Each structure stands twice: as structure tokens, then as C-alpha cells.
Amino acid sequence: MSPAPIVTFENARLAYGPRVLWEGLDLQVQPGEFLAVLGPNGSGKTSFINTMLGTTALDAGRVFIDGAPVCRGSDSVGLIPQQRPFGDNVPLRARDLVALGIDGTRPGIRLARRAVRAKVDELLELVGAGGYANRAVSDLSGGEQQRLRAAQALAGDPKVLLCDEPLLSLDLHHQQAISEVIHHQAVQRGSAVIFVTHEINPILPYVDRVLYLAEGRFHLGSVDEVMRTEVLSELYGAPVQVLRVNGRIVVVSGDGNRALPPDGHDHAEDAGPASGAQGANGKQA
Amino acid sequence: MDFADFIEKAFNFEDYALLLPLVGNSLVAGAALGIVGGLIGIFIMMRDMAFAVHGIAELSFAGAAFALLIGVDVVTGSVFGSLIAALILGVLGTRARDRNSITGVLMPFGLGLGILFLSLYEGRSANKFGLLTGQIVAVDDVQLGGMLMLSAVVVLALALIWRPLTFASADPVVANARGVRTAGLSIIFMMVLALAVAVTIQVVGALLVLALLITPAAAAMRVSSNPVLTVILSVLFAELAVVGGILLALAGSLPISPYVTTISFVIYLVCRGIEAVRSPRRHQV
Numbered sequence: 001m002s003p004a005p006i007v008t009f010e011n012a013r014l015a016y017g018p019r020v021l022w023e024g025l026d027l028q029v030q031p032g033e034f035l036a037v038l039g040p041n042g043s044g045k046t047s048f049i050n051t052m053l054g055t056t057a058l059d060a061g062r063v064f065i066d067g068a069p070v071c072r073g074s075d076s077v078g079l080i081p082q083q084r085p086f087g088d089n090v091p092l093r094a095r096d097l098v099a100l101g102i103d104g105t106r107p108g109i110r111l112a113r114r115a116v117r118a119k120v121d122e123l124l125e126l127v128g129a130g131g132y133a134n135r136a137v138s139d140l141s142g143g144e145q146q147r148l149r150a151a152q153a154l155a156g157d158p159k160v161l162l163c164d165e166p167l168l169s170l171d172l173h174h175q176q177a178i179s180e181v182i183h184h185q186a187v188q189r190g191s192a193v194i195f196v197t198h199e200i201n202p203i204l205p206y207v208d209r210v211l212y213l214a215e216g217r218f219h220l221g222s223v224d225e226v227m228r229t230e231v232l233s234e235l236y237g238a239p240v241q242v243l244r245v246n247g248r249i250v251v252v253s254g255d256g257n258r259a260l261p262p263d264g265h266d267h268a269e270d271a272g273p274a275s276g277a278q279g280a281n282g283k284q285a
Numbered sequence: 286m287d288f289a290d291f292i293e294k295a296f297n298f299e300d301y302a303l304l305l306p307l308v309g310n311s312l313v314a315g316a317a318l319g320i321v322g323g324l325i326g327i328f329i330m331m332r333d334m335a336f337a338v339h340g341i342a343e344l345s346f347a348g349a350a351f352a353l354l355i356g357v358d359v360v361t362g363s364v365f366g367s368l369i370a371a372l373i374l375g376v377l378g379t380r381a382r383d384r385n386s387i388t389g390v391l392m393p394f395g396l397g398l399g400i401l402f403l404s405l406y407e408g409r410s411a412n413k414f415g416l417l418t419g420q421i422v423a424v425d426d427v428q429l430g431g432m433l434m435l436s437a438v439v440v441l442a443l444a445l446i447w448r449p450l451t452f453a454s455a456d457p458v459v460a461n462a463r464g465v466r467t468a469g470l471s472i473i474f475m476m477v478l479a480l481a482v483a484v485t486i487q488v489v490g491a492l493l494v495l496a497l498l499i500t501p502a503a504a505a506m507r508v509s510s511n512p513v514l515t516v517i518l519s520v521l522f523a524e525l526a527v528v529g530g531i532l533l534a535l536a537g538s539l540p541i542s543p544y545v546t547t548i549s550f551v552i553y554l555v556c557r558g559i560e561a562v563r564s565p566r567r568h569q570v
Contacts, residue, residue, distance in 0.1 A: 053462045073464015081458045089330040090455050091506050091515040097455070104452035105465050107445055136510030137455075152459065 006159045006192040012061035020216040029192045034206045037196040039213035045196045049162045066159045078158030080149045080166045083142045095120045095133045101152030123151040127181050143174030160192040175202040201248045295537040304535050310424040315527040317436040323520030325481045326502025331454040335499050340388035341482045343395035344370035346491035349416050350402035360431045363486050367479035375475035419490030419542040435484045442477045489542050496546040504556040522552045
């Protein structure tokens with residue numbers, strides 16, 4: 001752990017009013033490291049990402065990116081958001097969406113067309129999206145759109161790639177493909193990846209460390225250290241069982257009568273047994 | 286009136302050469318409006334704001350009616366009405382759903398105010414009707430100057446914020462994360478839109494603004510996803526509708542609006558037809 005860390009949290013705390021999402025967070029993410037961030041809904045996963053984007057401020061403590069305090073719109077940070085469908089009313093082709101990642105924040109109209117075009121072609125090849133460069137974004141599948149998001153996020157050559165549930169609503173095949181693309185880029189460029197997800201299984205082969213947020217607390221460590229029955233039970237303050245089935249990790253609540261589906265499509269980790277809202281979401285009758 | 290009478294009324298080219306010089310100012314105003322409508326329509330579509338445009342138009346109408354009543358410049362009146370409406374929508378309606386309900390509340394109020402002012406007005410009754418359904422047969426030099434200036438402001442402002450506005454409209458989450466000031470940009474856009482609506486009302490009237498601010502862009506988006514081509518087509522369609530409408534209206538004793546709206550609508554139908562022939566797949570969904 002000798003090189004300078006890319007992301008550093010120092011005694012960080014985030015709360016909305018009296019509700020503390022997490023506090024006392026000290027974290028250093030190294031170049032090339034793949035950090036998975038797990039936790040139930042409302043545990044502050046997206047807020048965690050936002051503190052590194054500079055769109056949410058910490059209540060206490062500090063966060064640095066590449067040695068400097070976070071500043072909004074920095075090229076050191078790339079974001080791959082959740083997949084959201086583009087409407088018919090977006091007159092952009094795949095290449096135009098990626099181009100916005102290169103110079104979309106600058107004022108005026110684009111004059112350096114040729115330079116941008118060359119860079120876009122390079123980025124599209126990188127994520128394997130060259131085949132549909134000239135198709136309308138609204139015609140592309142969710143998986144294809146997420147490849148473009150990856151290309152867009154890589155445009156600024158970021159030091160850290162922040163991924164906010166990028167696999168949500170994708171089928172298994174695309175989940176694997178997108179995870180692969182993200183991991184590959186991180187390793188090749190030596191940038192760090194911080195990957196917020198409900199579901200650890202698609203990224204299990206790539207994860208170096210896990211940050212598990214729940215009930216205003218967190219646990220940080222390797223997959224084997226964190227994804228254990230004792231650790232998660234303590235975190236949730238209620239019995240939880242962590243099972244390994246065919247190389248996958250399944251989290252179920254411990255009292256037995258709320259067995260969760262074995263794979264992540266119903267977001268096994270999401271249904272924290274101590275969460276009061278769980279009965280209301282009606283997944284398990 | 287039988288059909289022959291209607292044709293006689295709608296298309297009668299007997300005195301065409303005599304009449305043409307009389308509409309010189311109107312043609313110039315119309316041409317400027319075509320550029321404004323074609324350009325801003327792209328963003329209205331991307332931001333899904335058709336209904337908001339209609340709401341702004343009704344308050345703009347109220348402003349114009351008030352100006353007529355107290356005997357000041359009508360264009361100034363409609364600019365003020367538009368700006369007030371746009372500010373209210375911009376501040377209160379940041380989310381699309383809020384915006385729709387606020388528009389729904391504002392629109393009848395504006396229309397009612399306008400009707401009140403008009404019924405108090407004791408001048409020529411042709412002026413009254415013109416504000417709602419359009420009449421630019423007589424644009425005097427002063428009015429023309431004002432309309433050209435407003436159009437220039439709209440086009441310049443759009444050119445200045447074109448790229449970040451495209452980014453923020455297509456992809457607000459990523460744009461915001463990359464440092465685009467999406468909230469500020471949205472207010473600026475509302476102001477620019479207000480000016481565009483105020484100009485458009487002078488030509489086609491408050492009830493028909495959408496024919497020039499939405500239809501051309503919507504038509505262009507049916508046939509192209511290339512952002513540059515979409516803009517060119519959108520402006521071209523708007524020009525065809527407004528300039529073509531004025532020229533045709535000259536040949537009859539009917540107001541300009543039905544010609545403009547009909548041309549605009551036919552262009553839209555043709556574009557949908559082209560789209561259906563090209564990619565029938567998209568319509569099976």
C-alpha cells in the first residue's frame with residue numbers, strides 16, 4: 001500500500017438531520033483498486049458517491065481526490081450512473097453522447113469537430129461500442145447504453161471511476177460484460193473503481209475490498225472479511241445469514257421465514273432484516 | 286359557403302404582385318421567427334416542455350392584452366407576461382411533474398386575465414383576435430425592429446449555452462456531476478424561451494405558438510438523430526411553415542395562422558411517414 005492513494009476519506013461523516021448515514025469513515029483507495037460499496041436502500045451509497053463528485057458536502061471530516069480537496073466537475077473523476085432510458089426526443093447518436101463527455105461542459109457550440117471525433121472513435125473502440133457509433137441512443141438497448149456511459153466517463157481519463165448501480169435493470173449477460181469493461185479499463189489505466197451496487201455477484205471476480213453500509217454503521221475489508229454471517233448480523237443488529245452457493249454470495253435474513261431469492265434480481269442484500277420498511281415493500285408475503 | 290367559395294377565399298392569386306410588397310416586414314419577421322422556432326424547438330423537445338410553452342404563451346397573451354388596454358407597445362407587454370410565467374415555472378417547476386401541474390394552474394389564469402383586459406379594451410376588435418390567433422399582415426418598422434432584436438438575443442443566447450444545455454437536457458445526472466450548473470442553466474433557458482414565445486405570439490398568436498416552437502423540431506427528430514442535421518431540418522421546416530404560410534395567406538382573405546399551422550402539420554406527417562417506411566420496427570413497440 002505504498003503509492004499515493006487516489007481517494008482519501010478522513011474521519012468523514014454524513015447525516016441528514018438526526019439520521020446519520022455513516023460517520024468516522026477513514027478510507028484510502030489505491031490506484032487500480034476495485035472497491036465495492038454495498039448496503040440497503042437509504043444507507044447512503046449514492047450520497048457516498050456524491051461526496052466524491054462534490055455535489056454533496058460532508059458534515060464533518062474531509063475527502064481528497066488525487067491529493068486535492070474534492071472540486072465539482074473535476075476531470076479526475078468519472079461517473080457511470082444507473083441506466084435510464086433515453087426518450088425518442090433526444091437527437092443524439094451514440095457518438096454524440098460520448099462526445100458530451102469530452103467537451104459537453106464547455107460553453108458555445110463545438111468547433112473542434114475533427115479532434116473530438118477522433119477521440120470519440122477511440123473511446124467507442126475501448127468499450128466495444130464501435131459497431132453502433134452512428135445509431136440513435138434512444139434505439140439502443142440498456143446494455144449498449146451503459147457501454148456508452150462507460151466511454152463517456154472515461155473521456156476525461158479519470159483517476160477514479162465512480163459507478164452508481166450501473167448494472168441495475170440489465171440482464172445477466174450485459175451485467176457481466178459491463179463489469180468486465182469497467183474492470184479492464186481500471187487495470188489498464190491504473191485508475192481506481194468505486195462501484196456501488198445492490199448485488200455483488202456480477203463483480204465478485206474483480207472486487208478487492210468491500211465497504212458495507214447499514215444502519216448508520218459501516219464495515220470495510222476484503223470480500224471474505226465482510227461478507228460473513230457474524231459481520232453482517234452485527235452491522236444490521238439482527239440475525240443475517242451469508243451463504244455461498246456455487247461461487248455466489250447470498251444474504252438472507254436469519255429468522256428463516258423471510259428467505260430471499262438466491263440471486264440478485266430481487267436484490268438480496270437490499271432487504272436488510274433490521275429495516276423497518278421491509279414489510280411494506282411486500283416482496284415476501 | 287360551398288367549396289368553390291372556400292378555394293376562392295383561400296387561394297386567389299389575382300392581385301398577388303400588388304400585395305407582395307405590403308408584407309415585406311412580415312416576411313422578414315417571419316424568417317427571423319423561423320430560425321428562433323427551429324432552434325429552440327430542439328431544446329423544448331429534449332426537455333419535454335411542450336405544455337410549459339403553452340402556459341407561457343397564455344401569460345404572454347395576458348401581458349400583450351394588458352399593453353393593448355393601457356396603450357403601450359404590445360410586444361413589450363407580451364415579453365413581460367412571458368418572463369413572469371417563465372420565472373414562476375423556472376423557480377417552482379424544477380421537476381417535470383411539478384412543472385406540468387403548475388402550468389395547468391397558470392394557463393387558465395393567464396387566459397382569463399387576457400380575456401378580461403381585452404373586454405375592457407375599446408379599440409379595434411381585429412387587434413383583440415390577433416393576439417390569440419395571430420395576425421402580422423401589418424408589422425410596422427418599430428415592431429419589426431423589436432422582433433428582430435428579440436430574435437437575435439434568443440439565437441445568440443442559445444449559441445452561447447448550446448453544448449452544456451444539450452448535455453444538461455439529454456443527461457442531467459452526468460452533466461451535473463461533470464460540473465454543468467444544471468439549475469442555473471434551466472432558469473436561463475426559461476428566460477430565453479420566454480423571449481422566443483413573445484416573438485412567436487406576434488406572428489401566429491398565443492394559441493398556436495406550438496406550431497412553430499414544437500412541430501418543426503418534432504418533425505426533424507422523426508427523420509434524423511444526427512444533432513447537426515436535426516437542427517438544420519428543424520430550422521428549414523419552421524421557415525417553410527412561416528414564410529410559406531405568409532406567402533400563401535396573401536393569396537386569400539383568410540388569416541395567416543391556418544396556413545402556417547397546416548404547412549407545419551403536413552411536414553410533421555410527411556416526416557412520420559418517412560420514419561415509418563425507414564424503420565417500421567420502431568413502431569411495433
